[in-house]
Amino acid sequence: MKFRVERDVLAEAVTWTARTLPNRPPAPVLAGVRIEATNEGILNLASFDYEVSARSEIPAEVIEPGTVLVSGRLLAEISRALPNKPVDVTVEGTKVSVVCGASRFTLLTMPVEEYPSLPNMPEVTGVVAGDVLTEAVNQVTVAASRDDTLPLLTGVRVEIEGEKVTLLSTDRYRLALRELVWRPASPSISTVALVRARTLNDVAKSLGASGDVNIALSNGPGVDLIGFEAGGRHTTSLLVEGDYPPVRRLFPDETPIHAVVARQPLIEAAKRVSLVAERNTPIRLNFAEGQVVLDAGQGDDAQASEALESVLEGEEISVAFNPQFLLDGLNALSTDFVRLSFTHASKPVEFTGQESLEGEDSKEYRYLLVPIRFAN
Template identity: 25%
Template sequence: MLVEITKTALLNAVQHVIKAVAVNSPIPILQGIHIQAGEKGLSFTASNTSLTIHSMIPQDDVSVIVRRTGAIVIPSRYFYDVVRKLTDERLVLEIKEPLNLTIISGHSQIRLCGMDSSEFPNFDNGALSPNRLRIRNALFRSTIKQVAIMASTSETRPVLTGVFFECDNESVTLIATDGVRLASRTLPLESHTKLRCNAIIPAKSLYELSKMLSNEEESTEIEVSHNRVRFMANGLRVESVLIEGTFPSIKNVIPPSYLSEIVVDKARFLKAVECVTVLASENIIRLVASADKVKLLSRIAEIGDMEDEVPIVDSYGEGFILSLNGKLLIDILLNSDCASVRIRYAGKTSPMVILPDDSLMSVFLITPVRTPN
């Protein structure tokens, strides 16, 4: 193998795939990055068996020039750290002797011992499904940001560590919950499809994917099978296993009706919630809504208390009082890309519904906390 490549292109590709490296894997070869130089360009692949990331840099005689084809697997961390420290923009990657990769940059020359590429598992199993979904990157990334944060981090209920992904002809719905809060968002598809499918995708895999969707004007292609999901965008291919099990139904969770509704400016409301949560015992704050304002209260015994107010833009129904976890409410507001939010109250024992005022079907729920008085 003999390849000329720019440092920028190389680092960009390695930064993507290194997220899938199995750092503590008992299989040594999975701790490395598979590098393949072919006629079409230079590809990088890493996998921890649950998540596989493949990045391709096409040969364009500028970023990449393939002089001689070949393949090798090299230690991921050492390779990444070495390349980052090099100062020249043009690099040469060459296999001069078996299982050794030489990196040349200006007056610097580094030799890394590698592993046989033929021993690296083949994760390219062809198309998973004849039907592909397409979602614009900017929309898909913001949706992951809104929804995936609501997934549970506890392994006691594995299905709740994932995001429920459901396709129904013209739209795709993503849902996540940790049992206390819930987020749901429905996206229109770029082209109509007769495909109906559902899957539970690990929230961690979606997080990693969202960081890679840099070109907002392009689209992500999605393929779903019975046990895997594949995303293709920006020269990347990200493949993840699915979580087995049945995701809980949300049909009876979202209140069908409500007693009161208020609309507040999101930025002002978020700032007030962040302030009062500082002096909130166990992060529990009280929300008191009247005809023209929302009062936020918090208290820590022997430390002090705090009160703040936010004007109401619009309202319906009578005032209400409820207590909830301020930290969880902050997460919801931070991940709502809108100017104002609509808050619906359906009773003391019903979840509070938060609807971002945007053109998309986004719904957030947060369970109130029972407190004295």
Template identity: 25%
Template sequence: MVDDLVNISAFARRVGLTPSALRFYDDCDVLRPAVVDESNGYRYYAPEQEPRARLLRDLRAIDLPLPEVRRVLDGEPALAASVVETHLRTVEQKAAATRQAAARILGTLGVPAAAVRERGVTLGGPELASAIRQVTPSAAEGDELPVLACVRIELAEDEVTLVATDRYRLAVRKLHPQAFSGTPGAVLVRASELTELTRWVASAGSVQLDVTPTQVVLSRSEPHGALAGDVRELQVVEEEYPAYQAILEGLGPPVCRVLVDRLALAELLGAADVVALSIEPSQVTVEGSSPASQPSVPGGHLAALVSGEPLRIGFTARLLTAALHTGVGPDVLLEIHAPNRPVVIRSADQGTFTTLVMPTRLPEYT
């Protein structure tokens, strides 16, 4: 082991720290040398100390306070991860507050919002309009939970994702950008404000979205490529959006898949309050139900391609109808995991759009 020891300067070069930093961490009892020569005070380090030193370097690079650094270095992995994640949230909150303050200052100075943008993306106008029409109906209405009245827009170089949910349904549409600049990120805007821009967006050849700390600035070009000149602005909503990706990832494989005529199924739902879908090997039976005080709702049968186990599942009719009407193409695929788990609804003609609908307990009068 003695032959493997290196002096402080050589060790510093290996791990990306300065000799003075290593002396400081020795004094703080964070990273002790393997050996100290008592005759001259020289410090020597062993190869097995390099991983700890590199981790220490990275922790200080993210400005983690030294007491927290020691918790990460000496704690269990779960505790260490929690410390780093908590620090990251704090840093992000401070950065967001700094960006907002900077935007206000620049606004006071008359600097256009687009001049302080964090990221920008160009999308096809008709494609973006289609995504808005498909996603915004799944946002909540009213002010009970303002964050659910928003659409989350995730921007990256290879993909732009629009997401909306009211807790009973979830809509996710992915788009391929024509161009992207800046750093990947996400922003929330009010669904009602985004919906108002649908026709304006649809008539454009392409739409540029410039994201600033406080606004999403939209500018469009005409179908032949010329700049239209007018712009629209959406205010950024500062809220924490539900972790919808965890829901998607937690579903697991479905126990039953049903491929059925999309519009025919929507028509059978009619004016029912609640519908029951009885799924058999080659057909779906739709049983509509309403309280006794309301007229009865006729049922019906639809031919279907079914794989998996037969089952019976209930839905709030208006939620299922809305999900079917936002789809594309003649067929719809229902992926069922359990009668009490979200049902994934996909279109064979548009793999970039996914809807989840929560089932409901079937009432006694069905």
């Protein structure tokens, strides 16, 4: 096996393909990246850990076709460190020679015959714009649990009904919902999948800038695999098994009280006030006619407060939030104003975006946050 490839092209492809390799692979070969050089002048790179697979295709000058398996992380580090010149790769027995300018590296090969077969990419279920997918994933995954002892809540529930896709996530303290429009392969499609939040984050970062993203769900009674493809890169992931809790019903049907505040000033004020909030202590928001006052700290501890202009409809109300959870919800919105909708001071508060101080809010993205009880 022998080929020549541009350094930047190789480095980018190997780095992307090796990004999900496990730190402690159950079998040594799973730490490898498989490289196949074809007579058509294409390099196929692949990685797989029995949960997530990744494949990328890049052009190369193939002198001798063949397949080899080498340490993915080591090859990624080497390829990024090479000078900006063409890279010649040659397989000689159990060793791989990497030559670039005056730099020369020799890597040991792994037994490629022991490498598992990669899962096939399912048929494309629909197509979504990469920037829309990236924004939606960033908005929803902030509320997904990071506690692996509750695997169901580390996933994002994906509900597909024709042209509408709804993403839902919760960690029991907050709930995020985002609706978006895509182009389904079948207009009558109706399905549900539970996708790992880290998989969606990875796809958003690595494929979101590549234009349209093809999404593929395996068909049949047990939908257990999801795939994403864009720009010559493919990745698949097993779905999370289990029944997601019925979280939609947590959104209130009616909210007799709501307040509207300029979003960016609220973010900046919350950051300042939270500087005196000790670990696990909340920020309090006191809404009255014409203003909201943020404060934190009490007694002999450091204290801070700041007032901002706001519009309040309904009676005055005070709530307290985990500072980081509050900031996560505010940062996930992209509008100039945020509407906070209340049913009661002790009940979850719904955050939605609004384009101006007056008018209606958008329900495209909804963030529900459980307040912290505090003594008055």
